[in-house]
Amino acid sequence: MTFPVKLLRRSRRVLLPALVAASALAPWPAQANQSNHLGAEGGGRVLVRTSSGWVQGKATDQGREFLGIPYAQAPTGALRWRAPKPAPGWVGVKDATRFGNNCPQSAFWIPGYEKDQTAEDCLDANVYTPPATRHTGKLPVMVFIHGGGNVGGAGRDIVPDTFARRTNTVVVTFNYRLGAMGFLTLPGTTGNFALLDQQAAMRWTQANIARFGGDPARVTIAGESAGGGAVCTQLASPTSRGLYRAAIIESGAFFDCAGKSRKDAVSVGLAFAAKLGCTHPATAADCLRAKPAKDILKAQQGTSIFHEWNYTIGGPELPLQPSAAFTAGRASHVPVMNGANSNEGLSFTYDSFDRFGHPLTAGAYPRALVSAFGQTAGSRALAQYPLGAYARPDYAYAAAFGDQLFACPALRTDQRLSPRGRVYTYEFADRTSPLSANLPQHADFDFGATHAAELNYLFKPYGLAAHLNPEQRALSAQMTAYWGSFLHDFVPRAHMQQTMPEQSAHPGYVLQLRTAPAGGNATTANLRAVHHCDLWDTAP
Known part of the structure; x- marks a missing residue:
């Protein structure tokens, strides 16, 4: 690949x-x-x-x-x-x-x-x-x-x-x-x-x-x-x-x-x-x-x-x-909690183009896909991630990058691990997430649920507590409960929330973590389609 x-x-x-x-x-x-x-x-x-x-x-x-x-x-x-x-x-x-x-x-x-x-x-x-x-x-x-x-x-x-x-x-x-x-x-x-x-x-x-x-x-x-x-x-x-x-x-x-x-x-x-x-x-x-x-x-x-x-x-x-x-089956047979964020590629794309004052243009978009993923996969990605579906070329590129590098490998890893041990799966999907201190706070860029965004809801990146609104604080408490429950008894639970899906019992199901106004935490079985994994699982 x-x-x-x-x-x-x-x-x-x-x-x-x-x-x-x-x-x-x-x-x-x-x-x-x-x-x-x-x-x-x-x-x-x-x-x-x-x-x-x-x-x-x-x-x-x-x-x-x-x-x-x-x-x-x-x-x-x-x-x-x-x-x-x-x-x-x-x-x-x-x-x-x-x-x-x-x-x-x-x-x-x-x-x-x-x-x-x-x-x-x-x-x-x-x-x-x-x-x-x-x-x-x-x-x-x-x-x-x-x-x-x-x-x-x-x-x-x-x-x-x-x-x-x-x-x-x-x-x-x-x-x-x-x-x-x-x-x-x-x-x-x-x-x-x-x-x-x-x-x-x-x-x-x-x-x-x-x-x-x-x-x-x-x-x-x-x-x-x-x-x-x-x-x-x-x-x-x-x-x-x-x-x-x-x-x-x-x-x-x-x-x-x-x-x-x-x-x-x-x-x-x-x-x-x-x-x-x-x-x-x-x-x-x-x-x-x-x-x-x-x-x-x-x-x-x-x-x-x-x-x-x-x-x-x-x-x-x-x-x-x-x-x-x-x-x-030659790995540790221990319970695993595995997940990724829904918009992983946005921060990488910003760092590669926008941070230096060179946003990706529509004309350069096809070449950027081929440069990143090769001729065959890049051409197929152009059809799967058409510019018309995104507000900016950067966001289209970021979607392809995040799906190829993070979302689909996470789902493949779930499939490989689950036959021999418990595997619980999540996707952090809060598009309102505050920015970490390693990102520009006033950039004209929608980072969404980008790489490392979930850390603001669990810990203090750089020792700094994120400024969360009431809905985000509620999600933070739920995520902390999921992680803490897993540490205590190896099953991620949160009060009055769905238990994180376990793959042998619910293959392909993933718990999406979102604030209540965005629909709240809910399980889904369509992430492979959402992230175009049929493309990335077979890309050369």
Whole structure:
């Protein structure tokens, strides 16, 4: 199948934070609680003893948060392009009231991301819990993997403190290596360092989450965009088995969760190494380990997202393409909640055309479709997405892009997973959704239920709570209930709302999430037709 890689090269839907801070050691407090679990709270501070040492978090009006806790050693020097090692212990109490470093990534137009970030000591986790009075035994846990096109973002991008309080769950976010640092494959290396970092964070969660009030037997992995793709990939990874009991994929089934063959990955890796003067395959990895992070980032410029920087298929941690593993039953048989947004392609299309003052014209529309999808599929798409059906050429292109890349792969993934486990399906379809901070707030562009729009209804992207009207607040409460119910008992329910359809019982049915004025939440069985999946499922 032809994918719109050219568009993705220019369009990175990353959620990036506004603040940078590093964790530091604090003196041992005389009043430290000697328990391994949540310690005494005073002056807004709270203590927990992790497997590496004590951490001091803080109490907020939403609950408790512990930020910037190392879950692995800094992947620097000889540890670059090697599997992560457990975090070393420390003496005293580590300050866990500030986020740690973001992993290396290039500058972008997102607020707080105006400069390259090169700190490699970045493998940190953040833990959010409800208030102490909400703790009733061990709580379900969600480990959320951030998005960013495999080249950007950080665990701090999603602040789930209100979500943790409302759902009475514990939530973990974390950083993992990105771009070349996380996905480069060379002779003598395993590749998949981002995937291995994610598994290291899951193992840290298994070892430590009970100390924060969480239940290690009820861990759900979740993620959006590239984070959702990571969840999809982890389901197919034998080395992640037993680290979680359920999974949530938000807009993450793009490319059918496909990775690169090891042969292709090594070829890409050697070409990248050659750009930095490391031309001998046997010594390329050691040669690159001597290069500054800023040089690695500079060499990444102009590379395509997900083509160079994607998971490698063929090793012990990922022996099969995820789609093949799902079809063959060689994936984790856990309950899955999977969905996408109804207008995913709008933000990508804006970034590729309108953001730079060059809206797509009617005359250029046919060529744009062929350029993105190839001659055969592009020509067929012209008939399926006629300009007369859309207010602007940009919107027609966005519909094709979103259907091809997100909507139809999500529906195909449902079909592959459902014969061997429970799969619950949704589509976020609130066209009145407020814009995230990574989108221009006053652009002459209707973003609708675009990529990442659902995050405003669940969390605080960039730490900012979206301004929701009463109808949107009601939908937010319903969505939070669906997600929270799934975390608690692996069935997504909400009070006085339809239960999210399960595919083995209701094949092809999807719950559309909408505000009451737009018809409210309702199941539908016609999304394959709405998104023209007969075209995209057979496109070469």
